[in-house]
Amino acid sequence: MLVSQGVLGAEQLQRALDEQKRSGRRLGRILIEDGITGEETIARALAQQLKAPYLELGPDQLQPRVAKLLTEAQARRLRALPIDESGGVVRVGMADPTDYQALDEVQRLLGREVDLVVITDTRLAAVLDRLHSKTEELTGLTRELELEFAPETPLAGANSADDTPVAKLLQTLFDDAIRTRASDIHLEPQERKLQIRFRVDGMLQNQTEAENRIAPAVVQRVKLMAGLDIAERRLPQDGRFVVTVRNHRVDVRVSTMPTQYGESVVMRLLPQSTGLLELNRLDMPTPVLSRLREFMGFSHGMLLVTGPTGSGKTTTLYGVLSELNSPESKIITVEDPVEYRLPGINQVQVHEKISLGFATVLRATLRQDPDIVLVGEMRDHDTMETGLRAAMTGHTVLSTLHTNDAASTPLRLLDMGAPPFLVASSLRLVLAQRLVRTVCPHCTQPSAPSPQEEAFLRAIVGTRADGAQLARGGGCGHCNRTGYHGRHGVYELMTMTPEVIAALNSGDTSAYMAAAQREIGELSLAHHAAELVLDGRTTVREAMRQVGRINDPV
Secondary structure (H helix, E strand, C coil), X not given: CCCCCCCCCHHHHHHHHHHHHHHCCCHHHHHHHCCXXXXXXXXXXXXXXXXXXXXXXXXXXXXXXXXXXCCHHHHHHHCEEEEXXXXXXXXXXXXXXXXXXXXXXXHHHHCCXXXXXXXXXXXXXXXHHXXXXXXXXXXXXXXXXXXXXXXXXXXXXXXXXXXCHHHHHHHHHHHHHHHCCEEEEEXXXXXXXXXXXXXXXXXXXXXXXXXXXXXXXXXXXXXXXXXXXXXXXXXXXXXXXEEEECCEEEEEXXXXXXXXXXXXXXXXXXXXXXXXXXXXXXXXXXXXXXXXXXXXXXXXXXXXXXXXXXXXXXXXXXXXXXXXXXXXXXXXXXXXXXXXXXXXXXXXXXXXXXXXXXXXXXXXXXXXXXXXXXXXXXXXXXXXXXXXXXXXXXXXXXXXXXXXXXXXXXXXXXXXXXXXXXHHHHEEEEEEEEEEEEECCCCEEEECCCHHHHHHHHHHHHHHHCCCCEEEECCCCCCCXXXXXXXXXXXXXXXXXHHHHHHHHCCCHHHHHHHHHHHHCCCCHHHHHHHHHHCCCCCHHHHHHHHCCXXXXX
């Protein structure tokens, strides 16, 4: 059937059949894994062959009561999911409807007539992940803890055994956080409750709540895992540990802080990666990417990437490293923490407790004969000045700084005590960035801008905003009813041209800012955000939230 449709060539089919005989794998799986055709094409052909409907399965199509007639374990094992019921007949989606043994077991477990439809494995897995969310399990575990911890003994049972309710609660939290793409877990004790929230796509979402009396046990368990002082509850502490979630190792950065009703804990989740990130995958504007690559061609100088916490600065720098990495170059990174494992690169973890700070490690790094140095953050005067001098004396230096935009970055360096001549001779490029949430592709719909939104766009892109048809997410099961799914980088680039350097050295802040804005031109955060809005990839509201209201755009 695939051959007759032109999807598959006769030679490709024969090779796939030979592989099927050799390995015993299913023919469709071989064709998909070899990149010959897609999963949906196979499923549609299979449905046509069996004279059964094909369904693009989504969570909104389910009747939850019917869907849970099979347990999660049964649904995953049988690769089947009850979808809805009408007139005593259950409509069941199967990823492999030719598995008649599985079909017989589904009919036996349901105990009623089955109407079969064909679905893909990918959609089945995604819907099962959402259907069997850990929220109910989290709520159950918190209730179990509330019963176990009497008010007079709130720390009872908070030991290191993995089968305790505290350990189960935390493991379930990590499982659910990874499933929902959360970047942070917040444990926040309130007056009468423990509030647990996840940060997903940059926004906090309530996950579950429990009685506040279990908070000390949960916090103590986290502190034990992170190697923190469990007796110290009056001072903030920082630590880290590694947890395995769904067969993947995840670095967890822990920060505790005493609050009015107990210790607040934030855990940042950093999935470990063994490969370099590609700069091309960041989808930067072409002029920005071109100037970045032009910088990479120099033998010395500094690149600073700026933006708030969690805006993807380190990801961008790793993308730059992926293109600079070669056998001819020695690359050393100084990080806190080492977020990704990069092959072929020497990575150093700072350790403030033993006085192994950024400045100390950076000075030692320069004695290791490096060509390229990445400094996780310009945190203090010593680190900043050492980095600038290294960039002036034949090294390529990459680092980050917390500023609002590209233009204010050199001013921030001067404010930290850097000599103007050092900034002028070392800093070559400043890249500012943000992350905007993208419209969910599963529920996107046309949207006409409000007068305020149209005025925002017109102030940036002029008449291109007139009559623009934009997009927004209506809210569905894929995006947890938010209308957004995933994030996209927004970039602003400033090159330290002679004009900008002269204005900076003049000491006139107004003249410098005017020169910097002229240099940035349309390579600004506002312009890039507006372009994403016009392309239907994000909303005006999201662009305004990230780049602010533009009063005097360039």
